[in-house]
Amino acid sequence: MPLTRRNFLIRGSLSLAAGALAPVLVEAKNKEDVPVDFKDWESVRRQFELAPDYIHLGLFFLASHPRCVRQAIEQYRAKLDSNPLLTVEAAMFEHADENIPLQVCRAIANYIGGDAQDIALTQNTTTGLALLYHGLPLREGDEILTTTHDHYVHHESIRLATGRCGATWRKIPLFDSYDAISPDEISVRIRKAIGPKTRALGVTWVHSSSGVRLPIARIAETLAEVNRSRNQSNRVLLIVDGVHGVGVEDPNITSLGCDAFAAGTHKWLFGPRGTGFVWAKPDVWKKMRPVIPSFSSPELFAAWEEEHEPAAAAGAAWFSPGGFQAFEHFWALPEAIRFHQNIGSPRITARIHELNAQMKEGLAGMSRIELYTPRDENLSAGMVCFDVKGTKPEEVVKRLLAQRIVASTTPYRVSYARVACSIVNTPQEVDTVLRAIRELA
Numbered sequence: 001m002p003l004t005r006r007n008f009l010i011r012g013s014l015s016l017a018a019g020a021l022a023p024v025l026v027e028a029k030n031k032e033d034v035p036v037d038f039k040d041w042e043s044v045r046r047q048f049e050l051a052p053d054y055i056h057l058g059l060f061f062l063a064s065h066p067r068c069v070r071q072a073i074e075q076y077r078a079k080l081d082s083n084p085l086l087t088v089e090a091a092m093f094e095h096a097d098e099n100i101p102l103q104v105c106r107a108i109a110n111y112i113g114g115d116a117q118d119i120a121l122t123q124n125t126t127t128g129l130a131l132l133y134h135g136l137p138l139r140e141g142d143e144i145l146t147t148t149h150d151h152y153v154h155h156e157s158i159r160l161a162t163g164r165c166g167a168t169w170r171k172i173p174l175f176d177s178y179d180a181i182s183p184d185e186i187s188v189r190i191r192k193a194i195g196p197k198t199r200a201l202g203v204t205w206v207h208s209s210s211g212v213r214l215p216i217a218r219i220a221e222t223l224a225e226v227n228r229s230r231n232q233s234n235r236v237l238l239i240v241d242g243v244h245g246v247g248v249e250d251p252n253i254t255s256l257g258c259d260a261f262a263a264g265t266h267k268w269l270f271g272p273r274g275t276g277f278v279w280a281k282p283d284v285w286k287k288m289r290p291v292i293p294s295f296s297s298p299e300l301f302a303a304w305e306e307e308h309e310p311a312a313a314a315g316a317a318w319f320s321p322g323g324f325q326a327f328e329h330f331w332a333l334p335e336a337i338r339f340h341q342n343i344g345s346p347r348i349t350a351r352i353h354e355l356n357a358q359m360k361e362g363l364a365g366m367s368r369i370e371l372y373t374p375r376d377e378n379l380s381a382g383m384v385c386f387d388v389k390g391t392k393p394e395e396v397v398k399r400l401l402a403q404r405i406v407a408s409t410t411p412y413r414v415s416y417a418r419v420a421c422s423i424v425n426t427p428q429e430v431d432t433v434l435r436a437i438r439e440l441a
Contacts, residue, residue: 047068124266186218204241204242205249221257246263259280
C-alpha cells in the first residue's frame, strides 16, 4: 500500500484542499547583492552571522547556520505557519518525488556515497547510537566491546541496551600514550580483546576527548578477519560514532568498512540544529528491532491498520523516529549538504587540517604546553587538545575567553583544554590564539 496522505494519519476530506497547496520543497536563494564565491574563504565566512569580535573555536559543539540554511529554515517555517496541516501532509505523505524526508535521505546518501534506503533520520548522534544499540538482537551472555576513549552517550547507550537483556559490555584502551599511537597496535589490541560472545564493537571516529582520529578502515579489516570464521548470526558488527568526522574528513563513509554509522549533522556539517542520521548496511537493518514508532514506513502502518505483524524485513525507514518534530529544520538539511558540496569536500578537509596543523605546530613549540592531539594528520582531524602546565583547563578557557577567544574543555574524567579550527577561521586567528596561549604559559 503506498504511503499517502489518504492512508496514513489523515483521511479523505483534506486531499482536495492539499492538492491546491503549492509544492513544499524549497531551495534557498541567496539574497545578498554579492553572490557567494565558494572558492574564496572570506566569502564563505561571510555566510555566517557569528559575532565578529570573537574567535570561534567551538563550532564543533553546535554549529552556526550558514545563510542558505537559515533561509531554507525560514521558508519552511513560513509555509508551516501559514498552513501547518496541509504543509506537513503534503511534505511527508505524498509521492516519492515530493516526499521531503525521502529527499533529505537522498541528499545524505549523495554526500556519504550510500543508498537513501539505508538511512534513518534522527535528531542527533545520541539518538542514533541509542537506536542502534537498543535495536541489536542481543541475547543473555552476548557482549559488546567498546573503548575507554568514547563519549558518555556512547557508553550509556551500550550500558542501557545490554542491561535490558542480560548481555555484558567491556571497555579497552586502544593506546597507552598519545605519543605512541599506532594503527598496528590498535588493530592488535582489538583483535586480542574480541571473545566468542562479542557481537559488536563500538568506536568513535574522532575522539572529542583528545582529537585522535581512529583508522576505521584498518579496524574494519581486523573485524573482517575475525568474521571469516564465524557464521552470519555471530558476526561482530562495527558501530561508529562519526559525528566529529562528518564534515571534516572524506564524506564517503560507506567505504570505511563499518556496519553502522551514527552522526549529528549540526556540528561540522553546519546542518540545522537538531538533525542527524544513521547509515547501516541493509543486512544489518534487517536484523535490528525498532525502538520508536516511525512515520516513514508504509509497511508498518499497513500492518497496524490490518492488525498483523509486519511481513517485510526491517529497513532503515523503520528506525526514523516518528511524531511531530521541528520539520523546518529537518527539511532544510539538504541546503547544508549543498553548501559543503559547493565548497568541495577535499578543499574543506585540506583547510581544516591546514589550520589545525598550524595550531599544533605552534603549541608543540611552547615549553610549558603539553600537546595531546597527534601531529600526524592521519591520526587527527579538526580538534586540538592540550594543557598549560600548572593551570587547570577550566582556567585556560576562562582566560582565553577574556580575550574573546572561544575555546572549551573536554567533558571527560581527565579533562584538557580544547580548540577546534573550522572553515570559518583564518591563519591570522590561529596566530592570535597562539600568542594568547603563549602568554598564559
